[in-house]
Amino acid sequence: MKKFYIAVFSIIFTFSFISFSEATCGSSNCSLVRGSQSGITNEDRFVVDLSYRHIPQDRKKRGSDTISGDVLTPKVEFENDEIELDHHREFKTINKLAQLDVSYGVTNRFTVSLNVPFFNDRHHEHDDGVTAANPSGEFTNQDGTTGFGDISLIGKYAVIHTTKHLLIAGAGVKFKTGEYRIQDSEGTINEPTIMPGTGSTDAIISGLYNYSAIPNRLSFFAGFSHRFTTENSLDYEFGDTTFIDGGTNYRWSDKVNLVLQVNSRISARDEFINQDVPATGLTFINITPGVVLTVSENASLYSHVQVPVYQRVNEANLVPNYGLLIGVSYGF
Numbered sequence: 001m002k003k004f005y006i007a008v009f010s011i012i013f014t015f016s017f018i019s020f021s022e023a024t025c026g027s028s029n030c031s032l033v034r035g036s037q038s039g040i041t042n043e044d045r046f047v048v049d050l051s052y053r054h055i056p057q058d059r060k061k062r063g064s065d066t067i068s069g070d071v072l073t074p075k076v077e078f079e080n081d082e083i084e085l086d087h088h089r090e091f092k093t094i095n096k097l098a099q100l101d102v103s104y105g106v107t108n109r110f111t112v113s114l115n116v117p118f119f120n121d122r123h124h125e126h127d128d129g130v131t132a133a134n135p136s137g138e139f140t141n142q143d144g145t146t147g148f149g150d151i152s153l154i155g156k157y158a159v160i161h162t163t164k165h166l167l168i169a170g171a172g173v174k175f176k177t178g179e180y181r182i183q184d185s186e187g188t189i190n191e192p193t194i195m196p197g198t199g200s201t202d203a204i205i206s207g208l209y210n211y212s213a214i215p216n217r218l219s220f221f222a223g224f225s226h227r228f229t230t231e232n233s234l235d236y237e238f239g240d241t242t243f244i245d246g247g248t249n250y251r252w253s254d255k256v257n258l259v260l261q262v263n264s265r266i267s268a269r270d271e272f273i274n275q276d277v278p279a280t281g282l283t284f285i286n287i288t289p290g291v292v293l294t295v296s297e298n299a300s301l302y303s304h305v306q307v308p309v310y311q312r313v314n315e316a317n318l319v320p321n322y323g324l325l326i327g328v329s330y331g332f
Contacts, residue, residue: 040158041105048102051327055095057318064312071316073279078189078234089127090318096121109158117149120196142185147196149178164212172204199232222246239268257292279317285310299330
């Protein structure tokens with residue numbers, strides 16, 4: 001818990017644009033897109049954002065190499081405090097995620113944001129129970145999960161706010177509101193990485209600097225965020241995760257903004273009873289083009305597509321083919 005308390009009281013920097021959306025999630029297979037939820041709003045103003053993401057995973061990787069052979073991953077036996085290696089053969093996971101984000105301007109410089117991943121659906125296919133005596137295992141597509149995720153509360157403060165430069169400081173907490181003990185088709189606790197929640201209370205810090213090269217027309221940003229994880233009641237701890245992002249925002253017309261981002265994610269290995277969990281931990285880099293359509297003075301629609309350019313896993317695992325994010329943002 002020590003690193004959690006250190007992180008909560010750390011001073012950090014974060015920024016993003018009102019014009020496009022960020023979505024975060026508690027589980028290990030989601031990606032960040034910079035957007036309105038890490039920005040600030042005017043005093044007494046709300047910004048409500050509703051987003052949906054579709055992330056299919058059936059690309060097989062060993063390290064950074066694409067493979068055609070089997071992807072065998074372990075089973076965490078929570079009931080017996082054991083890790084059973086090469087327990088199941090992975091085929092596919094389809095992630096469908098919906099999130100509601102509400103930001104409120106306490107002052108013109110300080111904003112609080114509540115992030116609510118209210119729908120997490122993961123369709124999962126694998127051969128279960130792979131052993132030397134039964135190398136083919138038994139195929140099942142009944143071990144996915146559906147449920148409410150982990151809520152995050154984040155505060156942000158504008159340290160620098162000029163015509164060309166904007167820098168915001170903030171910190172937040174992810175609460176253990178999501179289900180993390182869902183049982184699989186055999187009646188045992190399912191894979192931690194496809195649960196709606198992590199079961200842990202984590203600290204989130206982030207930082208981003210924005211430069212307006214041409215005010216109200218062209219801007220650039222570079223930033224980061226980091227999640228400090230803690231162990232849950234099952235003695236499982238997800239690895240700390242760092243996001244590093246950069247990009248540009250160009251106002252093509254009064255109605256259309258064009259966005260291009262580079263989003264990277266680095267996750268450490270998970271731990272179970274103080275031992276490393278095989279086939280966990282990763283490094284992803286995505287190119288993310290997007291478009292934002294202003295439909296009224298207060299409302300906008302947006303869409304982003306994440307295209308992988310580099311994916312590395314420890315041992316072997318499935319990785320996303322792409323990520324699709326669509327949403328609507330409304331201020332009042």
